[in-house]
Amino acid sequence: MTSSSSSKYSFQKPKVELTFVIVGAGLGGVSAAIALTLAGHKVKLLEAAPELGEVGAGIQIPPPSTKILDVLGCLDAVDAVSIHPENIYIHRYSTGEVISKQNLVPYVKEKYNGMYLHIHRADYHQCLVERAKELDVEIFLNSRVDTVDFENGSVTTSQGVTHFGDVIVGYDGVKSRTREQLTGKSDGAYNTGDLAYRALIDVEDMKKVPGLEKYWEKPSIHFWWGPTLHIVLYFLQGGKTCNIVGLCPDTLPNNVLRQEANHDELLQVCKDWDQDLHKIFNLIDDVGKWRLQDSRELKTWVHNSGNAIILGDASHSTLPYLASGASQAVEDGAVLAGLFSKIESRDQIHEILKMTESLRKWRSSQVVQGSANCRNIYHLHDGEEQQIRDSKLYDKTPKLGCPNRFADPVFQDFLWGYNAFEEVERAWTEYKNGKMPTYTYPNLYEE
Numbered sequence: 108m109t110s111s112s113s114s115k116y117s118f119q120k121p122k123v124e125l126t127f128v129i130v131g132a133g134l135g136g137v138s139a140a141i142a143l144t145l146a147g148h149k150v151k152l153l154e155a156a157p158e159l160g161e162v163g164a165g166i167q168i169p170p171p172s173t174k175i176l177d178v179l180g181c182l183d184a185v186d187a188v189s190i191h192p193e194n195i196y197i198h199r200y201s202t203g204e205v206i207s208k209q210n211l212v213p214y215v216k217e218k219y220n221g222m223y224l225h226i227h228r229a230d231y232h233q234c235l236v237e238r239a240k241e242l243d244v245e246i247f248l249n250s251r252v253d254t255v256d257f258e259n260g261s262v263t264t265s266q267g268v269t270h271f272g273d274v275i276v277g278y279d280g281v282k283s284r285t286r287e288q289l290t291g292k293s294d295g296a297y298n299t300g301d302l303a304y305r306a307l308i309d310v311e312d313m314k315k316v317p318g319l320e321k322y323w324e325k326p327s328i329h330f331w332w333g334p335t336l337h338i339v340l341y342f343l344q345g346g347k348t349c350n351i352v353g354l355c356p357d358t359l360p361n362n363v364l365r366q367e368a369n370h371d372e373l374l375q376v377c378k379d380w381d382q383d384l385h386k387i388f389n390l391i392d393d394v395g396k397w398r399l400q401d402s403r404e405l406k407t408w409v410h411n412s413g414n415a416i417i418l419g420d421a422s423h424s425t426l427p428y429l430a431s432g433a434s435q436a437v438e439d440g441a442v443l444a445g446l447f448s449k450i451e452s453r454d455q456i457h458e459i460l461k462m463t464e465s466l467r468k469w470r471s472s473q474v475v476q477g478s479a480n481c482r483n484i485y486h487l488h489d490g491e492e493q494q495i496r497d498s499k500l501y502d503k504t505p506k507l508g509c510p511n512r513f514a515d516p517v518f519q520d521f522l523w524g525y526n527a528f529e530e531v532e533r534a535w536t537e538y539k540n541g542k543m544p545t546y547t548y549p550n551l552y553e554e
């Protein structure tokens with residue numbers, strides 16, 4: 108991997124070198140490991156699985172993350188295996204009529220100075236892992252953390268191996284063991300009542316079906332919003348693969364988080380929908396069903412006396428309706444590393460963890476709540492409320508409160524305009540002036 112960065116941002120070298128133990132090597136944990144290493148610290152990255160990798164299909168990477176990936180030295184590698192979607196389209200579920208459009212290329216680059224990418228998760232994760240290895244991050248596989256000793260700064264795996272660090276960072280996902288240990292509760296993952304169908308299609312197969320050219324010729328992201336569910340379609344892997352997600356009420360049996368399904372189920376749940384979707388669903392060979400869980404805002408992410416914090420899905424798991432969960436996890440790591448690059452003495456460690464929480468908690472909670480709110484918007488039954496929603500969608504100059512949250516100028520700016528590095532600079536100046544910095548974005552919703 109050749110690692111270069113065109114960014115004007117970088118991490119400074121800290122006055123004190125620390126050791127971080129990161130629990131969990133998902134997209135959040137690996138990106139934070141890279142960031143902390145570049146910020147001059149030593150990282151031990153512990154992963155429960157015997158191999159590094161990501162399951163699932165596509166993922167969208169919005170500009171706050173692509174800007175971070177640039178500083179981490181991974182953007183070129185990620186970009187090389189991504190697609191730059193041209194527009195976001197919202198279709199009426201029954202007819203396929205486009206009822207809202209938001210440009211991405213060139214708009215996002217011009218307005219937010221960062222790219223908007225679509226990528227396969229496995230490719231994204233692999234780019235991050237290669238960069239972590241290039242930076243000599245110590246990675247421990249088969250290392251499921253079982254207990255955390257907050258007073259002594261150590262974690263012990265189920266095999267009985269103990270790892271010590273100055274800071275423990277729990278990036279161990281929605282079922283986080285670190286969160287359980289830190290909060291003393293085991294109620295972090297809530298069923299949302301929705302599930303996701305996820306499938307991939309070979310675009311060569313789409314090309315054989317007349318009428319589907321409008322999707323694969325110019326890759327964009329397409330949503331169909333309908334009663335109780337919505338469908339998302341976008342492209343990956345240089346346009347060779349089409350990613351389909353169906354988000355609908357959860358019908359999985361209790362205690363089952365994932366199950367195989369077949370395309371007949373999707374055809375059935377979208378029985379009276381746009382015939383293009385039927386043509387597309389008929390091309391699906393394998394489809395998985397995943398229960399969707401999210402979090403309630405926690406009182407704190409930081410242990411009251413030990414130097415430990417939980418980040419990523421461990422502290423703010425979300426419905427994927429704003430396509431921003433992993434992006435929040437990546438932003439968390441950039442802010443954590445940015446602040447720790449400025450550390451002057453060990454007695455600042457706990458304060459810097461509190462500062463990380465203070466800068467990140469409100470924002471990620473808005474994404475969790477905003478995503479849940481999107482379900483109410485996307486899944487309306489036909490009727491008066493849906494007609495009011497659609498009349499706002501047709502507005503060529505979207506305003507605050509636009510139901511397409513990606514087109515609402517205020518919400519969009521909140522979601523895509525965030526700059527982790529500028530937040531760190533602002534926060535450090537405030538901290539040095541004796542204040543605990545925080546982050547909010549005013550008036551995200553209509554009165």
Ligand SMILES: Cc1cc2nc3c(=O)[nH]c(=O)nc-3n(C[C@H](O)[C@H](O)[C@H](O)COP(=O)(O)OP(=O)(O)OC[C@H]3O[C@@H](n4cnc5c(N)ncnc54)[C@H](O)[C@@H]3O)c2cc1C
Nearest residue numbers: 131133135155167252279280419420427430431432433434
């Ligand atoms: C259908 C769907 C679509 C999505 N689309 C998008 C999107 O387009 N854009 C976006 O930004 N986000 C999206 N998300 C959200 C995104 O996938 C998550 O927010 C993100 O992957 C969370 O990363 P993480 O590293 O915090 O946690 P995880 O990815 O869950 O990683 C946690 C890691 O910790 C390991 N682990 C767990 N327990 C332990 C332990 N005790 N000890 C050691 N290791 C442990 C796990 O094996 C895993 O590797 C989507 C989610 C879903 C479900």
